[in-house]
Amino acid sequence: MEVRYENQELFGFVVFVALVSLSYDVQAVMHKVNFNAWTEQNQQQGKLVIFRVDVFDDEYAHPPEYVKSIKITAPNGQTRLFDLSKDWRPFDGFFAMGWPDELFTGGTIPGGTYKVTVTPMSGTAITDTDAVAASFLLPALLTSPNPNGSTVFTSQTPTITWNAVSGAAYYTILLRNNSAGGEYVYDRVHRPKNTPFRSYQLPVGTLKPSSNYAVMIEARAASQDLDKRSSTPWIPFKTGSW
Known part of the structure; x- marks a missing residue:
């Protein structure tokens, strides 16, 4: 009986460790997205919308290997889908990309609400939005x-x-x-x-x-x-x- 009791304690300890490990693995997944978008104008690229996406696991933000894709939806319904293996440099701490006016319908950047959809390798996609005023500052000289x-x-x-x-x-x-x-x-x-x-x-x-x-x-x-x-x-x- 004594040996059985010790085995039960050992079994309980193993189960506890497994649950803690599982809990950590569950926590270490994407659970928050911050999305910022703004207009920019420069002499090299002209007019464009810049967007930045920060993806968080726990309280930390970093380029996660568990993100499958990032999609941006413009106010006019146009979308751009980014393959992170090509578009996200591994040493960057966040995802940032520009959307030039020439790639919008009619060559004009629409103002309004832009939406990001971040899809993980597994689990539920997370969305966030940001409003952009389609106006621009001239570059300084x-x-x-x-x-x-x-x-x-x-x-x-x-x-x-x-x-x-x-x-x-x-x-x-x-x-x-x-x-x-x-x-x-x-x-x-x-x-x-x-x-x-x-x-x-x-x-x-x-x-x-x-x-x-x-x-x-x-x-x-x-x-x-x-x-x-x-x-x-x-x-x-x-x-x-x-």
């Missing part, structure tokens, strides 16, 4: 550095200048070091005050001498960060040997 890429800054704290964009409430200055493989060295959001904001002096220590850099200015709309965006091309420049 950089005046310093020169857009032709000929600028060599001799100052350690040069001033980046551009034309003011009508309707913009924020500007993001993005800077990368092309001499270090395109590494991002500066990414700041700045809000205009009472006067048009169209210049920014880089802080001491941002740039290194005798190096190749590129800068981009991103304008954002007044209502929300994700409502409307526009961006300049990456404009290259060099630094002198100070």
Whole structure:
């Protein structure tokens, strides 16, 4: 009888461990999706809708191997289906893709509610929506550095200048070091005050001498960060040997 009791305890312990493991496996599946969409305009791609999809298992978001497909449905009923093995780079922490105006019926991006449907390898699909206003900001035009890429800054704290964009409430200055493989060295959001904001002096220590850099200015709309965006091309420049 004693041996049987010990076996029963062992059996109960094994069942408990199995249930805990099963519970963990059940939890570690897709259970939440965040979907954001906004319009963007740039000189390379023209007008497009950008959307970002974050998929969560438990409290973490990451590119899950258990997602089979992502489908975007536009307000006009058009859909785009993405194969994650081709369209989702494995090192990205989220899924992001653009839908250019030329791929919409009539070449016009419709405003309204966009819907995402995320289908897992097994289980129930999850949907989420986001409203998009079909309006656009014009891209800014950089005046310093020169857009032709000929600028060599001799100052350690040069001033980046551009034309003011009508309707913009924020500007993001993005800077990368092309001499270090395109590494991002500066990414700041700045809000205009009472006067048009169209210049920014880089802080001491941002740039290194005798190096190749590129800068981009991103304008954002007044209502929300994700409502409307526009961006300049990456404009290259060099630094002198100070």
